[in-house]
Structure formats: C-alpha cells, structure tokens
Amino acid sequence: MLREGTVKALVIGGGIAGPVTALALRKAGIESVVFEAYDTTADGVGGMLTVAPNGLAALQLAGLEPDFGEPLRHMVMADAKGRTLGRISGDPSRVVTRAELYQRLRELTVAQQIKVEYGKRLADVTNDENGVTATFSDGSKETGDVLIGADGIRSRVRAIIDPQAPQPEYVGLLGFGSYAENSGVHGDPETMYFVFGSSFLGYWEQPDGTVAWFNNLAVEHPDQESGNWLERLREAYGDDLPAKQLLAHSSEVVAAGPLEIMPSVPHWYRDRMVLVGDSAHAPSASSGQGASLAAESAIQLARCLRDIPDLPTAFATYEQLRRPRVERIAARAAKTNSDKRGMGPLTRLLMPLVMKTFGAKAFTKDQNYRIDWDAKVS
Ligand SMILES: Cc1cc2nc3c(=O)[nH]c(=O)nc-3n(C[C@H](O)[C@H](O)[C@H](O)COP(=O)(O)OP(=O)(O)OC[C@H]3O[C@@H](n4cnc5c(N)ncnc54)[C@H](O)[C@@H]3O)c2cc1C
Secondary structure, three states, X not given: OOOOOOOEEEEEOOOOHHHHHHHHHHHOOOEEEEEEOOOOOOOXXXXXXXXXXXXXXXXXXXXXXXXXXXXEEXXXXXXXXXXXXXXXXXXXXEEEEHHHHHHHHHHHHHHOOOEEEEOOOEEEEEEEOOEEEEEEOOOOEEEEOEEEEOXXXXXXXXXXXXXXXXXXXXXXXXXXXXXXXXXXXXXXXXXXXXXXXXXXXXXXXXXXXXXXXXXXXXXOOXXXXXXXXXXXXXXXXXXXXXXXHHHHOOOOOEEEEEEEEOOOOOOOEEOOEEEOHHHOOOOOHHXXXXXXXXXXXXXXXXXXXXXXXXXXXXXXXHHHHHHHHHHHHXXXXXXXXXXXXXXXXXXXXXXXXHHHHHHHHHHHHHHOOOOOOOOOOO
C-alpha cells in the first residue's frame, strides 16, 4: 500500500520520461524528486527528434505546450529517382532538437519547484514494507514510497527489478545525420521526406533553407569500424536522388549512434519499483515514437498512482494499459528495420497500395491516441 499522507516518488532519470512523470505526479498530488546521473541535463547532446501528435498531447497533459520546434504536417515516401510512392498527412508533429525539448522540460520542473538532483547515478535499491531506498554511486541514499525507473534503454532499475531482463539489441544499422547548405534540394518545410533507395534517407528543409538529413547504413560491427563516414555514405548512395546532392553539400557527418531495439521486457515492476519510457519499451528509432510513448507512459503511470492506492494493483493496471500499445508499435518498427537496404523491390512497387490500406491507417491510429487525464482509472 502507498503510505498514508504525503507520498514521495523517487524518479530515476532526467531525460524525457523522468521529468514528464514528475510533472504528471505533481498534477496528481504526488511529490517526487528526480535523480539524473549526469551533472547537467543533456543540453546540446543529440540531434533532432520528431514528437508525434499523440506525444504532443501527452506532453501537454504534463504542462508543456506544443509550441517548441517546428510543425510537420506531411510525410512523403519516395524512391531514389524522385518518384513519390506514398503520402500521409495528419495532425502536426513537431521537429525539435533534443536540447530544446530537454530545456523546455527543465524549465517546467523548475517553475513547478520539482527538485531535480544532478550527478546522482543510481547504483542499488532496497525495499521493505515501509519504503524504498535508492543508493547512488556517490554513496548517498534517498528513501521514498515508490521508485520509478525512467533511466533509459540501459536501465539500472530494470536490472534491479529483474537481473535476467534482456538488454538492447543492435539491429545492424548505424544512424547518421547532418545539414546540407546550397544543395539545390528543396522541399516543403512542413513535410518530412523518406527516400528508399540504395539505403534509407530522410530529409527536411528547415525554414531557413538548410536541409537536415538523416540516414541508416548497414554496418556489421560499429564499435570496430571507423573511417571517413562521409566518404562511405557517398559511396553507398551513389547516384541516388537527392542523397547525392545532400552528401556532396555536407561538410561533416554526425554519427547519431547504433539503432537498437529493446526485446520485450518481461517484468515492468517489482515491490515498490516500476519502469517508464525506454527502460520498459524502447521501440527502434525508426518508429519515430520513442519519446512520444515515453511521455504517454509517464502520464498513464501517474494516473494509476493517483487512482489506485494499492501499489501492485496500480503497477499491474499501468502495465495492462500500456503493454499492448507499445509492443504493437515496436513490432512494426522492427519490421521496418528488417530490410536493411530500406525497402525491397516488391515492397517499393506495392508501396502506394500498402500506404493506402493498412500502413497509413495504422500510423494514423497510433497518432490519434489520446489519454483522458480526468477519467478515473479502475
Ligand atoms: C538516433 C535516435 C533517433 C531518435 N529519434 C526519435 C524521434 O524522432 N522521435 C521519437 O519519438 N523518439 C526518437 N528516438 C527515441 C527517443 O530518444 C527515446 O525514446 C526517448 O529519449 C526515451 O526517453 P526516456 O526518458 O525514457 O530515456 P532517455 O531520454 O534515454 O533518458 C534517460 C535518462 O536517465 C539517465 N540515467 C541513466 N542511467 C541512470 C542511473 N543509473 N541513474 C540516474 N540516471 C540515469 C540518463 O542520463 C538520461 O538522462 C530516437 C533515438 C535515437 C537513438
């Protein structure tokens, strides 16, 4: 049972799921402290994120207005000869740098006087009937009523809940990204283009005319291979449109990291500990839904803790609400990764039909998901 009176949650991880959980808990009348391993937030780290409409709605429930980054209303699928294969339009997503999103979430936690402690790396956890105690690598300890593992894809909390829990798996693709100037490639700034050619490439013309691009390259052993990635990408894409121009007009390339998927995590909670975000469900980056699903789970966890005083029941209800949805989206993204060359010739041929039938429909359904914050969880 949650303790009578004031309830205190220890939130491990100050990325996206952590601050959103803390903000939603505050709205639910539950106090929390966020512990982040690094000395500051990851400002300036990482590239761009697309937050889907469902994620924007979840963030809004935590108090973050969808006015960050730039709006994106359309997705166009094309081949490497410039032919359009499919198009999806819907409610706007927002493209934002990781730094801006973290900064906005940080401002909100500061405004709400939620304590965020930096430089606190969780090492271990002990539980008993009176509470849960987190021990950090600097030797300090903190006790609360519930401990929430929002500590990302390599979660320590997940390993404490279940030492046999699976680890993320590399899918054989290395992500890259950069910006091209004066490339002669243009597009509508409210459209993200996905090109399936020699390999996958996505691009987006920013309002200032610079084209941001990102792609995946099949790389067997990313930790052992290095070299001039820009040269390797130019070689891999050959005469593909518009990859050739974009790569020719980019002076550097940034390795965005290996694409990983998290196998299904069997245990999302134990005793007074529970997982939220990538620690429980990290779909491959190709889903474009990781941050959005993390925000949704944070909101649903806060609702369950608000409405169900018995911890095991609250955690079980939370898992029931979340697991089917997140695993369906993860499975679809894994399927996208399975063709490392981007898309087979038959799929390419059938793309317009695929998009018209289940592709666009499933995509839109995922994006239309909304949480009713006021509804009581039973
Ligand atoms: C290349 C790439 C592109 C992506 N693009 C998109 C996209 O376009 N759209 C999208 O929705 N998603 C995208 N994602 C996925 C998205 O980044 C994640 O799903 C999202 O960040 C998950 O949020 P989180 O808070 O659960 O985890 P994280 O953002 O990883 O945050 C976890 C936090 O916990 C901290 N931490 C870790 N261990 C400890 C510890 N022991 N103690 C204390 N703190 C700890 C970390 O320092 C970190 O700050 C992408 C991912 C990658 C790799």
